[in-house]
Amino acid sequence: MSIRSVIVGLGSYLPEKILTNTELAERVDTNDAWIVERTGIKQRHIAAEGQVTSDLATEAAKAALKDAGLTPNDIDIVLVATSTADDTMPATAVHVQHKLGMTRGAAFDFQAACSGFVYGLHMADAFLRAGSAKRILVVGAETFSRVVDWNDRGTCILFGDGAGAVVVEASEGETTRGILHSEIFSDGQYAALLGTTGGTSRTQTTGVVTMQGKEVFRHAVSKMADVVERSLKATGHTVADLDFVAAHQANARILSSVAEKLGLPAEKALVSVDMHGNTSAASIPLALAAAKAQGRLKEGQLLALPALGAGLTWGNCLLRW
Ligand code: UT7
Numbered sequence: 001m002s003i004r005s006v007i008v009g010l011g012s013y014l015p016e017k018i019l020t021n022t023e024l025a026e027r028v029d030t031n032d033a034w035i036v037e038r039t040g041i042k043q044r045h046i047a048a049e050g051q052v053t054s055d056l057a058t059e060a061a062k063a064a065l066k067d068a069g070l071t072p073n074d075i076d077i078v079l080v081a082t083s084t085a086d087d088t089m090p091a092t093a094v095h096v097q098h099k100l101g102m103t104r105g106a107a108f109d110f111q112a113a114c115s116g117f118v119y120g121l122h123m124a125d126a127f128l129r130a131g132s133a134k135r136i137l138v139v140g141a142e143t144f145s146r147v148v149d150w151n152d153r154g155t156c157i158l159f160g161d162g163a164g165a166v167v168v169e170a171s172e173g174e175t176t177r178g179i180l181h182s183e184i185f186s187d188g189q190y191a192a193l194l195g196t197t198g199g200t201s202r203t204q205t206t207g208v209v210t211m212q213g214k215e216v217f218r219h220a221v222s223k224m225a226d227v228v229e230r231s232l233k234a235t236g237h238t239v240a241d242l243d244f245v246a247a248h249q250a251n252a253r254i255l256s257s258v259a260e261k262l263g264l265p266a267e268k269a270l271v272s273v274d275m276h277g278n279t280s281a282a283s284i285p286l287a288l289a290a291a292k293a294q295g296r297l298k299e300g301q302l303l304a305l306p307a308l309g310a311g312l313t314w315g316n317c318l319l320r321w
Helices: 032-039 053-068 092-100 113-129 188-193 213-234 252-262 280-293
Strands: 004-013 017-020 043-046 077-081 106-110 135-143 161-171 178-186 194-196 209-211 302-304 307-309 313-320
Touching: 004 053, 004 113, 004 280, 032 252, 043 161, 053 077, 053 092, 053 135, 053 161, 053 280, 077 092, 077 113, 092 106, 092 135, 106 113, 113 135, 113 161, 113 178, 113 280, 113 307, 113 313, 135 280, 161 280, 178 213, 188 194, 188 213, 213 252, 213 302, 213 307, 213 313, 280 307
Parallel strands: 077 106, 077 135
Antiparallel strands: 004 161, 004 178, 017 043, 135 161, 178 313, 194 209, 302 313, 307 313
């Protein structure tokens, strides 16, 4: 019997401290009206001093496990997507494993920037369908506030801290739920469009975020729309079959442009970027969690989860909730 990878639990976490646009305008030459008009972002959350990425990830993972009605030792693999690891090594995922009280299985990080969560679902689906695990925690967690240049108004207004997690389970019975199709891509010729000014090997520092915003915007719209179309085609669906597109939350204008390009009604493009800014690998589960809290997510709905991030990396996961 074929195996289907089904999301059986969803959780998220945002740090307590909120940084509003008006507060940001006291630091750099910007204003609430510009940020809202050009990005849709109203506020972002900032991790407390001493609160690290694995702390955020652990909270989201706990919530996902609770939602699934499972315990940490029901999990075989912890996958953490992050560009803002606690340490250069070991992996943030092993800290999450330990903080959860999990004493079995395996845990590791991977880095695909803002596409991390989709890469994680793609990997989890491959592990589960290969029979090498039964349940996998996929976590996207970031503390971008630690690598943002707080003097660069072109980037510091965009990013925030947060985490989201799902439990993905191998279902061997008859089910219409689960991951129907996923694909991941990258093209390193665009590496300079979005990145940091340093890193472990190159500068022995983290560096700060730099971005050619307009170019990234253009790639985000065309590539995210394209990967959704590819998944629909591969599975014999049309745009009209989609209940929601939960895309990487970078900019509300990108989300509406992707919807427009697909011919998707605007209300079917989930938006949570207004509440937490761009949280990179955490943004898709945060958008799903917000929709769930609003009572909009229902079993059986068809969802596309496209993302694009530094690399460039991009991808999509089409699933039935
Ligand atoms: O997560 C990975 C994916 N990331 C993204 O997808 C981000 C993609 N890019 C974007 O979201 C947008 O390009 C930005 C929001 C970053 C910038 O928006 P834009 O519409 O592309 O603005 P721009 O950079 O072309 O700047 C327009 C003007 C410039 O002024 P002049 O040269 O026209 O006088 C900027 O200096 O707006 C100015 N500006 C600002 N003004 C007030 C740039 N940033 C700000 C700011 N406040 N924060």
